[in-house]
Amino acid sequence: MTPETTGAGSLLEVRAITKSFGGVQALNAADFACDRGEIHALLGANGAGKSTLVKILSGVMAPDSGTIFFDGQEVTFSSPADAGAQGVATVFQELSLFAHLTVAENIFIGHEPLTRLGQVSGRRMRAAARALFDRLGIDHLNPDAMLSDLSLADRQLVEIFKALSRDPRLLILDEGTSALGRTEVERLFALLRKLKAGGTSVVFISHRMAETREFVDRMSVFRNGALVGTVAAAECSDEEIVEMMLGQRVEKSFPERSPLPAGAPVLLEVERMSDGSRLRDISLRLRGGEVLGIAGLEGQGQGELLLALFGAYRRLSGRVLLHGKPAKLSKPWIAKRAGIALIPEDRKTEGLVLPMSVRENVSMATLPAYGRFGFVSLKRERQFVAQMIARLEIKVGGMEQPARSLSGGNQQKLVLAKWLATGAEVFLFYDPTRGIDVGTKRAFYELIAGLARAGKGVIVYTTETSELAGLCHRVLVMDDGQMVRSLEGRDITEPKILAASFGLGDGAKPEKVPA
Amino acid sequence: MIFRRYNTSVLAVVALGLLLIYYYIRQPLILSPFGAKILANQGTTLALAALAQLVVVLTGGVDLSVGAVVSLSNCIAATYMGSHPASVIAVCVLTLAVGAGAGLVNGVLVAYGRIQPIIVTLATLYIFSGLALMVRPQPGGLVPPFYANALTGGWGYLPYAMVALFVMLFAVWTPLMRSRLGTAIRAVGDNPGGAHMSGINVPRTLILAYVMGGVFAAAAGLYLTAQTTSGDAAIGTSYTLNSVAAVVFGGALLGGGRGVAPGPVIAAYFLSIIISVLFAAGISPFYQSVFQGGILMVVLVFGNLWTLRTRNWLTILKN
Missing domain, CATH: 3.40.50.300 (P-loop containing nucleotide triphosphate hydrolases)
Incomplete structure (x- = not known):
């Protein structure tokens, strides 16, 4: 053998x-x-x-x-x-830690040092944790601290120690x-x-x-x-x-970028926004008719930025101006009223109510508009929904069909329809084409370009670099909660976005941008 | 630092303290050997049932069959106990084994059936209640006085109920929760995917947690038998939801991963004693339920106020 x-x-x-x-x-x-x-x-x-x-x-x-x-x-x-x-020990991308256990318990989970009576020995476990910390010259971690009290960086250290503890x-x-x-x-x-x-x-x-x-x-x-x-x-x-x-890229076709009018008004302005951990000193401007791309590796604060603009976080520092006026976006419904729409990352849980019908999902955000005295006029609601289905070319059997039965791309269109209905001016897209087929992607690109042509402001975060290169007027690259680079015009190329995301030098030879 | 884990019990301690002070003002007699015995006896069944619920809640589940296992063990004990000390001990052991078996059924269905714990235990609630009725179609049975006295009597200011509870706490609960299994139970409730990736046998952990819950529910039934000295297939019903209330009141998270024994045990005494306190306060029995619910609600809202300070409402809504 x-x-x-x-x-x-x-x-x-x-x-x-x-x-x-x-x-x-x-x-x-x-x-x-x-x-x-x-x-x-x-x-x-x-x-x-x-x-x-x-x-x-x-x-x-x-x-x-x-x-x-x-x-x-x-x-x-x-x-x-x-x-x-x-x-084989692995430090995972999605942390495999336990919020309600202590640092030492997290590190030695499953192979805790025991006393002679088979009980977990807190004393030996703490000592072993300290010995591990010493090997890395870390002295600020307390083995008895609850994991939920630790910063993200410290949690990552714990995850590394957890892997190292198994030699x-x-x-x-x-x-x-x-x-x-x-x-x-x-x-x-x-x-x-x-x-x-x-x-x-x-x-x-x-x-x-x-x-x-x-x-x-x-x-x-x-x-x-x-x-x-x-x-x-x-x-x-x-x-x-x-x-x-x-490598050799497959060319995807993108709709033609509409030129940004010279005098386009600034819709949204963010000044030095920080949340204390994942967003650090973010400033950006979005003009009407502009598609602004947010690039970077996954998890560098892009999601937090979009959620912050949609009012999901409280106690942010910095300023947000909408149409030049200071706005306090402290709750999602306030952001909605101010004309901001978020097409969220997870359409299945945050964007749609899957068991409800197409009609109910589309009209959800705007129900009061179809009725009076708190009652909804089904007729006006249906008219409106039918209009939306036609406008976005959503493929449905009927408007009473549950949203669950639609394809991913059509579900995504439902989310968009819901927000178009609110008359929003600023659209935030969080990875809109993840998991949808090529044809629907193309339709989605058209929609984004169409929003821009109609003078709306669009911010797109996507993990597909080619989409940023194909759709955006400007691309901001985020790293560790900060804006590290802004690419415009002919600088928006896949190699440059990728190089900036990886913190490398320019991926391509610098080109002269015509003045 | 390590004491932070016990912070979640503070609410129950403060609430019970205030309740007892008020009770003493209304009824000074409770501060006597007899009064201590009455108070202790009133809450011990629910305290044991709360521990049964807690171990399951720690895994992120909920056990609706706790009350049915209490009834079933009460019926078995009152029916077969006899009067000889040897048969009493044998039947107690048998009853605990039946509780373990009930927990095993729940655990296997949850771990390998991939069915929601609330549904599994709802189904077994009916099954165990049915078995209790088969054992004892009519209330009754025989419980020897020495058995009742051993669990409900007292020695000076020390009620035997406290001795029984402390034996279960320090001889069974604490050693199990301080073993690797205890950490694994909390880890599985905290982050099941993470527990799997950390090399923990998740199904085995779940099953053992439900078995442990079954044993504690059976212990609650045995205590109840001493208290009522008879068997009744319907007697356990109220313990299911009250045990959930005690666990939440005692600071455990229904989502799993967080919770220690003192909180739910103390909350169980609070929930059991409050009925007598309302009576002593002269509140008509007709309004007692309303007051009971209202007080529970006020206490829980008060305890949860701090979560509203969060930065992101999504984190609250997702819990």
């Missing part, structure tokens, strides 16, 4: 892994190898398949096909517990440093290098290439669910990496 083995250098080798979700191929015969005692970065644009690979390696999901070799043996990771037992042979960090400051990242990498010297391998996914590149041995670039190539970190330029990530 001789199991198939791999080269002596590789701790982990993945061959031809395939995984699809519904019709979407997340990984397509992807290969990947990581040596013993190396720090290996995984790179790729949103949707390249990195996170899916990490989930397979950590036992969260099983691949459809393909083989994994770990330490020379062919293995399967049937569950996170199984992967952990075999020596893994392979440590996977999935965007594990996005909330950490520069000094913490440096300390972390100092520790990772120590681990590496002890033979531990580290697979690292970070979008902050500029910060982390110097610490990394090799980099593997993924695109469309497959490995494009593995390169030594020291031998590859920023331009080459961006090129590998983008």
Whole structure:
């Protein structure tokens, strides 16, 4: 019995892994190898398949096909517990922590030190936590603090300590440093290098290439669910990496951008808005007829920005001006009355009431307009809804059909119809085309362009860089709650947006913008 | 720092304290060995039922069958106990085992049936109530006086009810909650996906939590048997919702993950004693329910005022 083995250098080798979700191929015969005692970065644009690979390696999901070799043996990771037992520990992108447990309980969950009577030993657990903190030179964390009292950065540290507490042979960090400051990242990498010297391998996914590149041995670039190539970190330029990530692009067709009229009024102005954690000193201006794109890696505060403009947060500092007048957007209904519409991220829970009919969903935000004395005139409501269905070309069997039975794209149109009805001036789109088909996407682009032509202001946050490049008059790039770059006119290209998001230098050679 | 976990019990402690002070002003006799015994006996069944509910609530579920298990164990105990000490002990053990079995059924259905806990336990509520009726179609039964006295009597100012409760708390509850299982139960209620990703066996944790709940509900039934010295298949009904009220009042989150024993136990005594207090205050029995509900509401709203300071209403609405 001789199991198939791999080269002596590789701790982990993945061959031809395939995984699809519904019709979407997340990984397509992807290969990947990581040596013993190396720090290996995984790179790729949103949707390249990195996170899916990490989930397979950590036992969260099983691949459809393909083989994994770990330490020379062919293995399967049937569950996170199984992967952990075999020596793989993962710091997940979505934190896997517990708000109501203490820091020490979070770190040692499932393998707490016990007393002789089988009870969790708080004393030994605290001591072990402090020992871990010392290894990273962290002295501000209290093992007895409740996790819910910690900042996002500290939670991320806890997540890292949690993985380290298992003394893994392979440590996977999935965007594990996005909330950490520069000094913490440096300390972390100092520790990772120590681990590496002890033979531990580290697979690292970070979008902050500029910060982390110097610490990394090799980099593997993924695109469309497959490995494009593995390169030594020291031998590859920023331009080459961006090129590998983008590859040959499929041209999508976008509606023609309407020119921004010179004297277009400023609809919305934000001055130095902060929320104390996820939004820092945000300033922006939106003019009538403008499509403003918000770019950046996922989770850099874009969602918080849109929600803040829609009045979901309280106690924000800074000013918001609507039509030049100060506005206090402290509740969603106040924002709605002020003419702001949010087409939210999750249309199924925040945008629509799925069991209710198409009619009820469309008229929900404007019911008082169809009646008198608090009663709704069904006839006027129906007229209006029919008008909307025709205008947005929503494909429905009838207006009494439940919203649940519609396709994703048509559901998204319902959300838009609801807000068009309110007569809003400013439209906030939160990743509007996620999970909808190409044809509906195209229809959606038309709608966004149409809103702009009608003089409305549109702010779009989307994870698809091509949409930003194709639709927007201006693109603001966010990183860690701040606006780090503003791109206009011919500077709005995919390589430049991507490069700015990753904190790299300009992805393309600087072009002269005609004056 | 570690005491912060117990902060959630403060509301119940303060409420019970105020209630007892008021009761003492109205009825000074409660400060006597006899009064202490009466007070302790009144709340112990609900306190045990509240612990049964708490362990399930910690996992993020709710157990509507608590009251039915109380009835079932009351009927089994009062029917088969006999009068010999050996048979009494044997039947007590059997009753606790039946409670564990009831919890096992709930747990397996929740963990592997992937059915909402509220629906699973609603169904088993009917089943366990039916079984109680089969055991004892008419109220009655035989409970030996020494059994009743051992649980409801007292020694000076120390009611035996307190001894029974403390034994269950410190010999059963605390060791279990301080084991890895206890942390796992809270972790599963807090963040089930995270618990799975942290390598916790989520189904096993859920099942054991429901089993533990069943044992505590059966213990509540055994205590009730000592108090009433008879069996009645309908007697447990009120304990289901009152145990939920005690758990919430005692600072546990219905969503799971947060809650410690002292709060719900003390809240259970509050909820049990308040009826006598309303009587002592001269409030007509016709209005008692209204007052009882009103006081509970005021206390809970008061306790929740702080959540309204949140930055984002979505976080409140999603909880």
